[in-house]
Amino acid sequence: MADKKAFPLEKVRNFGIMAHIDGGKTTTSERILYYSGKNYKIGEVHDGAATMDFMVQEQERGITIQSAATCVQWGAYRLSLIDTPGHVDFTAEVERSLRVLDGAVALYCAVGGVQPQSEQVWRQSEKYKVPKIAFVNKMDRIGANFYSVMDQMKNQLGANPVPVVLPIGAGETFDGIIDLIKMKAIRYDMKSLGKNMTEEEIPADMVEKAKEYRQKMVESAAEQDDALMEKFFAGEELTVDEIKGALRKGCMARTITPAFCGSAFKDKGVQQLLDGVCDYLPSPIDAGAAVSADDPSQKREPSDNEPFCGLAFKIMSDKAMGKITFVRVYSGTLKLGGELLDSTINQEQRISRLFRMHANKQEALEEAHAGDIVACVGLTQTRTGDTLCDPEHPITLESIDFPAPVISVAVKPQSRQDNEKLGAALHALAMEDPTFVVTFDQETSETIIAGMGELYLEVIVDRLKREFNVACDVGAPQVAYRETITTSVENEYKHVKQSGGRGQYAHVCLKLEPQEPGKGFEFVNEIKGGVIPTEYIPAVEKGVRKALESGPLAGFPVVDVKATVYFGSYHEVDSNEFAFVTCAMQCFKQGFLKAKPQLLEPMMDVEVAVPETYMGAANGSINQRRGRVEGMEDRAGVKLIKATVPLGEMFGYSNAIRTVTQGRGTFTMIFKQYEAVPKNIAQEVIEKRIKEGKVRASAD
Numbered sequence: 001m002a003d004k005k006a007f008p009l010e011k012v013r014n015f016g017i018m019a020h021i022d023g024g025k026t027t028t029s030e031r032i033l034y035y036s037g038k039n040y041k042i043g044e045v046h047d048g049a050a051t052m053d054f055m056v057q058e059q060e061r062g063i064t065i066q067s068a069a070t071c072v073q074w075g076a077y078r079l080s081l082i083d084t085p086g087h088v089d090f091t092a093e094v095e096r097s098l099r100v101l102d103g104a105v106a107l108y109c110a111v112g113g114v115q116p117q118s119e120q121v122w123r124q125s126e127k128y129k130v131p132k133i134a135f136v137n138k139m140d141r142i143g144a145n146f147y148s149v150m151d152q153m154k155n156q157l158g159a160n161p162v163p164v165v166l167p168i169g170a171g172e173t174f175d176g177i178i179d180l181i182k183m184k185a186i187r188y189d190m191k192s193l194g195k196n197m198t199e200e201e202i203p204a205d206m207v208e209k210a211k212e213y214r215q216k217m218v219e220s221a222a223e224q225d226d227a228l229m230e231k232f233f234a235g236e237e238l239t240v241d242e243i244k245g246a247l248r249k250g251c252m253a254r255t256i257t258p259a260f261c262g263s264a265f266k267d268k269g270v271q272q273l274l275d276g277v278c279d280y281l282p283s284p285i286d287a288g289a290a291v292s293a294d295d296p297s298q299k300r301e302p303s304d305n306e307p308f309c310g311l312a313f314k315i316m317s318d319k320a321m322g323k324i325t326f327v328r329v330y331s332g333t334l335k336l337g338g339e340l341l342d343s344t345i346n347q348e349q350r351i352s353r354l355f356r357m358h359a360n361k362q363e364a365l366e367e368a369h370a371g372d373i374v375a376c377v378g379l380t381q382t383r384t385g386d387t388l389c390d391p392e393h394p395i396t397l398e399s400i401d402f403p404a405p406v407i408s409v410a411v412k413p414q415s416r417q418d419n420e421k422l423g424a425a426l427h428a429l430a431m432e433d434p435t436f437v438v439t440f441d442q443e444t445s446e447t448i449i450a451g452m453g454e455l456y457l458e459v460i461v462d463r464l465k466r467e468f469n470v471a472c473d474v475g476a477p478q479v480a481y482r483e484t485i486t487t488s489v490e491n492e493y494k495h496v497k498q499s500g501g502r503g504q505y506a507h508v509c510l511k512l513e514p515q516e517p518g519k520g521f522e523f524v525n526e527i528k529g530g531v532i533p534t535e536y537i538p539a540v541e542k543g544v545r546k547a548l549e550s551g552p553l554a555g556f557p558v559v560d561v562k563a564t565v566y567f568g569s570y571h572e573v574d575s576n577e578f579a580f581v582t583c584a585m586q587c588f589k590q591g592f593l594k595a596k597p598q599l600l601e602p603m604m605d606v607e608v609a610v611p612e613t614y615m616g617a618a619n620g621s622i623n624q625r626r627g628r629v630e631g632m633e634d635r636a637g638v639k640l641i642k643a644t645v646p647l648g649e650m651f652g653y654s655n656a657i658r659t660v661t662q663g664r665g666t667f668t669m670i671f672k673q674y675e676a677v678p679k680n681i682a683q684e685v686i687e688k689r690i691k692e693g694k695v696r697a698s699a700d
């Protein structure tokens with residue numbers, strides 16, 4: 001039952017499929033499970049029977065939200081397929097899976113091509129330096145065009161796709177693929193759902209094209225290696241191993257993207273894609289050592305001989321087992337029951353059960369090895385992004401980079417019982433996902449949940465109901481504004497209270513300075529000669545940090561400010577921690593209002609796709625919403641308008657764009673950056689907040 005011996009690491013592939021919604025990722029994943037023999041019955045997505053999509057909402061919405069890791073065997077290889085979501089609202093899910101996979105398949109629809117959201121995911125994967133191969137799916141659809149997707153990859157992604165197969169036919173005539181390495185046509189036996197294949201001669205009308213593309217492929221391979229380049233120019237044939245080896249090298253250096261095609265739905269091309277995963281994507285050895293976040297000289301090589309270290313990248317709650325934590329093991333051996341340290345929170349943890357997950361069953365393990373992706377039970381405190389390691393050899397890996405939430409809603413439990421369960425349920429959900437933030441608004445007694453998008457919050461509310469049995473009423477979505485300052489000020493504040501016996505005394509001088517956007521908050525202590533005793537400095541910082549939570553302007557979080565405490569005084573008897581916390585908080589608030597404060601709003605990258613006749617209407621709809629049109633492109637027969645628009649103006653846009661384009665227009669949006677809100681609008685927002693009791697008219 002348990003794996004005593006490590007699987008040869010060079011034969012392990014940890015990979016994910018990155019795709020736009022509806023590109024066919026779920027169908028392709030299903031076929032992978034089918035061909036690799038773990039899953040005998042193919043469940044079609046539209047039946048809602050897909051094995052990877054555990055969660056009910058996903059099946060209903062037809063989108064994949066969760067990142068499950070599924071293990072399959074392909075020839076001599078062990079593949080772990082890490083599920084990545086297609087919807088950009090779930091950026092955190094994408095980021096976390098990209099962080100732990102070694103390579104990825106970029107999947108595109110042969111008709112839709114490279115869509116706006118695929119660009120976003122591509123960029124994210126480049127950030128993590130993830131090598132990729134491409135799969136152009138849905139070759140059976142009318143209008144399918146492999147070559148045009150290759151061009152889009154070049155033009156829109158700046159990629160260098162190198163076809164290693166070509167489609168035979170397209171749309172209804174799509175009938176197999178040409179393997180450019182073997183120079184054979186591959187056809188599929190439909191009775192075995194494409195499992196059985198035959199190799200045939202290339203059809204006469206495709207011989208020229210196949211030669212042309214093979215030449216291009218060989219040239220790209222030769223470019224990766226000087227010795228091969230010489231051989232190539234000398235007119236010698238490169239061997240299969242040489243071509244594959246060089247393409248693999250290029251793929252891992254991310255100078256080329258080997259490209260495949262097929263139709264998952266019609267059972268063609270997926271097996272060649274799987275061979276491609278083995279041939280071109282990196283093994284954990286190629287992916288290299290895991291590096292400490294604090295000290296880059298501290299490393300853990302991908303080997304069982306190193307001390308254990310791993311990253312918790314996904315937490316799920318399971319009815320039977322409770323909290324399941326998915327861990328990518330980078331080095332050493334993770335043992336059932338053995339002691340381990342969560343070095344991010346500095347707490348010892350213990351694993352009570354350990355599994356390798358297959359799509360529909362769990363394989364119990366006693367230990368996991370370098371390169372493994374496993375599910376653990378018993379890690380009660382561990383959060384997503386935490387490092388787990390050998391307590392004798394601590395190391396903390398870089399945590400996963402999560403964006404701040406841009407949108408929030410108030411949730412109100414429907415009954416007392418719901419109210420009692422709400423806290424625990426939200427806590428569990430927040431453990432799973434660091435981009436999901438829960439706050440309690442003291443002023444209005446409301447629970448506020450915030451995340452990366454409207455759809456995301458809908459899913460959370462849905463899960464509250466289904467998984468935790470908590471029914472909630474949900475308020476209108478609110479924009480997550482921020483507050484900051486635009487000039488530097490120095491401010492002095494004295495907190496003095498004399499009430500009968502012992503009084504309170506604190507005196508703080510703060511310098512507040514604006515920081516570059518995105519730099520966050522910084523606290524600096526420049527107190528000299530102990531005018532504020534060292535023991536009270538943490539209280540000053542605490543007071544300032546408290547003030548950041550609810551900005552003086554409109555009660556929104558304060559960002560990008562540097563606060564330096566440079567002077568003050570204390571009283572032998574009356575000074576205490578509380579007095580300094582209160583004083584620093586007031587000092588900050590007062591200073592903040594003097595430093596030309598500004599409200600910031602999330603700006604979204606919006607792409608609107610419309611037929612040409614509706615261009616005017618679509619442009620108008622952007623301008624009306626305080627949007628800036630940044631550019632215009634032709635794409636797949638429609639006009640694509642690229643614009644930057646405040647999130648606050650985008651609520652209800654899907655209806656609006658449908659109305660002005662008679663149902664023909666569609667749009668996507670993703671968070672871009674925070675920008676200053678125009679004065680008149682800021683004033684409206686502030687007044688509304690004052691009316692709602694979320695901020696006092698002016699801080700004293």
Ligand code: GDP
Nearest residue numbers: 021022023024025026027045137138263264265
């Ligand atoms: P996902 O959102 O990327 O997971 O995509 P799905 O696998 O759910 O597929 C979306 C839709 O496209 C479903 O209706 C599938 O049946 C269909 N689909 C998937 N692959 C193909 C394909 O190769 N050809 C055609 N014609 N349809 C496909």
